[in-house]
Amino acid sequence: MRQYSILGGHAAPLGATVDGEGVNFAVFSQHARRITLCLFSDDGQTETQRIDLPERDGDVWHGFVPELRPGQLYGLRADGPYAPDQGHRFNYNKLLMDPYAKRVTKHPDWHDALMGYEVGHEAADLSFDTRDSAKYMPRSVVEDVLFAWGKDQPPHRRTSQTVIYEAHVKGLTELHPDVLHKGKFLGLASDAILDHLVNLGITAIELMPAQAFLNDRFLIERGLVNYWGYQTLSFFAPDPRYLAYHQIAEFQHMVARLHSAGIEVIMDVVYNHTGEGNEQGPTLSFRGLDNKSYYRLTDNPRYYINDTGTGNTLNIDHPMVLRMVLDSLRYWVEVMHVDGFRFDLCTTLGRTPTGFDRGASFFDAIRQDPVLTKVKLIAEPWDIGPGGYRVGGFPPPFLEWNDKFRDGIRRFWRGDAGHVPVLADRLTGSALQFDHSGRPATSSVNFVTAHDGFTLMDVVSYTGKHNEANGEDNRDGHNDNASDNMGVAGPTEDVKINAARAQRRRNLLATLLFSQGTPMLLAGDELGNSQQGNNNAYCQDNEIGWIDWNAVDPEFLEFTKRLIAFRRDHPILRQKRFLHSRERLMDGIEDLFWWRPDGVLMRDQDWTAPELKTLCAEMRIASGTPLYAQREEALFLIFNRGEAVSVHLPACMPGRRWRLWIDTGHPDIDGEVIDGSIIIAGRETTLALELEAF
Known part of the structure; x- marks a missing residue:
């Protein structure tokens, strides 16, 4: 040698x-x-x-x-x-x-x-x-990281134009019949996947952890693996399981292909902890190189601070550890050409010895970085440490996952009492949480489902979780899912139950795409994908965790495409400025109206009425926003969780009329003109009407 x-x-x-x-x-x-x-x-x-x-x-x-x-x-x-x-x-x-x-x-x-x-x-x-x-x-x-990028151009989508699709590299591709490199970056770059994303109207794919990660020992001993990947071991290396030919160029090729289709790549990254665990964990990298520098330790330095629930917490306060994180982020942007990051347990990255600080060194370092300020930055705004729940508390330019949106929307459509005001808050961008510090309405990343929890199909098919396959006696995962099985748990041949489930899925997705903020869909929801009631499939590298492309709901897929296209074509639904039901400062015109079904503006006492189950909102271009869409003077949205009701539409000016484009009770409707009033079917219906000239 x-x-x-x-x-x-x-x-x-x-x-x-x-x-x-x-x-x-x-x-x-x-x-x-x-x-x-x-x-x-x-x-x-x-x-x-x-x-x-x-x-x-x-x-x-x-x-x-x-x-x-x-x-x-x-x-x-x-x-x-x-x-x-x-x-x-x-x-x-x-x-x-x-x-x-x-x-x-x-x-x-x-x-x-x-x-x-x-x-x-x-x-x-x-x-x-x-x-x-x-x-x-x-x-x-040792790698030579050069890649022939050719004319690769990042799409640089405005956040207001963004529709995020959260996906797992293997889960998205493994069962697709037309993908050659199943479970690999190259498979995600295939024509079949790109065509699906483009036809759906997706503008950004958010990849679950793709940096090299650990298969936990307790999972291996159970015959399972770390499927999701939230146990990072290398912040620069792509995970080897997603490489078909052991070349990092495969990741770069995937990014170039997605860019060519106009789709941005956002990486879910885990800088809050590593896969080495607590003092009983393995010595694989950071622990053996300098345990005291890389990790936050307790007053007894034998033990680790565990704000992440994984056994350790990375010591971002140390300048060289912070440098590693920033070097890693810049590497993925400059060398691998990714377009943004979603930060797992981001509260941990802002926690100082005195608690969470939106001016912590990590945030300040990113906000002054000439590379990182050009990409999308999304915070998961919680961890299990003291004061760890911080939704709305992050500095610009961070967007944030908004679980208040998920829970409020699910509960409204489930029929929980008192949730019409909650729906109104979420529909208008969760202003209480985000309308401060100059933050735009797009700061709220709205979702009704994500990798952590039920799929959309399972939200309407299971009241309780079914995580027995995880080997923890169904103790893991969330217990409160704000879900409802409509009378039967899991798949059923009952026509009425299946129709009710499809109706609620349409309502949940329509509410997501009609709301101010940045929408995020879970991969497979548009297809009707189920995880058999498992709401914590972190270790299920099998048919539970993979998307079943052979069981597609074609009608729901087409309806999803219509919703995304409707949002794309109607800037009123994706404004940067917050809507408020008050007079506009510039011209005295209000930009948000809350109407009762009888055509009277909502009063304070109406919001607390126990029988309130219908929300009617008229939206206009927000104050101060350039009127680049003059043809859209208003949208009228109706959300009905109660019995059938007649809704009186706001009066139109001469030369204007209301046209119905979306009705979740009649998903094939396409532009019917409505005059005066409309009868809204009972129990679960969402409508969107556009005021247009004729």
Whole structure:
């Protein structure tokens, strides 16, 4: 085996960098005494050489290896104190992944040798394990990240034009009959998937975690896997399970293909914790390189702060950890050309020793970054830490997932009392939460379903969850789903129940797409996809978690396309400014009217009436918004959860008339002219009428 020499190299950039003459390695560790580069044979089976990084600038260890080439397999070892009570867990016997690796070969193979301590020892994690873990570890790979992008142009969609489609790489593609590379990035880039997204009207696909992640040991022992991917191990490397030919260019090709179809790529990223778990977890990368720097520790530094529910919390307050996160984000934008990020448990990223701070270093760093301020940024605005629920509390330019929208809309259509005012709040962009600090109405990412919870079909088919397949005796997952099975749990041959379920699905989706804010659909909902009542399919890499393309509801698919097209064609539904039922400051014209069915404007006492089950809203272009859509003077939306009712329409000016475009009770209706009043069918109907000239 060839033996390489090493020179001093450079402290930046971090990671393994190819320059044509060799490879520069730079690794951060504040508390290590030595960092060793380990080179491996082409098949990864033999450790061919260990080379100590010869130079240290501050806390960055570095060295340059002449004549080393892309494709070289490597790992790291870190020597330092093993003193858990002081926060240090160095163990030179453990091979470590490079935190900046651009590709990794596989997932770790579970074995006790992956632990820095002796499993079963009476001293627990205070003990020290001397076994070499290399046999069970993935190899980091030296990569040349250049890609022939050609004329790739990010779509740069305005947020007001955005319709997000949350999808899992494998779940979306595995069962599609016309996809060749099933379960892979290349499969997602196929004509079949692109055609579906374009025809549906999607403008952005939000990919569930695609950075390399861990298969938890307790899942492997149950015969399951980490399907969703919220256990990141490498913030720069795509997960190897989604690569068909072990090339990061496959991800880049996927992005280019989506861009060519006018679709943006948003990545769901997990920077709040890593897959190494708590003090009883494995030593795979960050823990072995510098546990005390990478993780937030308690007053007893043997233990980890656990604001994420996963055992550990990444220490974003440390400048080098923050640098890694920002370097990672910029890498995915500049090298992989993604268009935005959804931050898992984003409250954690803004938590300081005194609590959540919308001016925390993470937010301030992003807000001044010339690269990251150009892409879409979406916060999941909660975690399980103290004061962790922060919906509406993030600084611009962040958008936020709005679970208040999900819960309020589901409960309204389920028939819960007192939810007409809730519907009104959600319909107009959840202004109480978001109308501050100059934030636009598009700040609210509205959804009725997401990966975490029931699918749309299951919302109307199951009253309770059915997570038995997860192996936790149905204890996991949300218990309050604001769902209703319409009288029978799961699939049924009852024609009336199936009709009622289809009606409610149409109402839920119409409400989503008629609301101010940024809509997000869960992949498969447009097809009628079910997860058999499982509302926590995080470990179901099988037919439960995959979309069934052979059981498509074609009528509902066509109705979904109509709703998205209607939203696209009517800017009143996707305004940047908030609508308010008050006089406009500029011209004295109101932009939002709440009407009673009898044609009288709503009064304060009407909102609290126990019999209130119908909401009628007239929307106009908001005050201050350029009137670029003069032909649209108003939309009239009706949401009826009660019995059949006659609704008197607002009087039209001469030369104007109301035309009915959407009726969830009659999904094929197409532009019927309505004069004076309209009879709304009972129990569940949503209508949209446009005021137009004739």
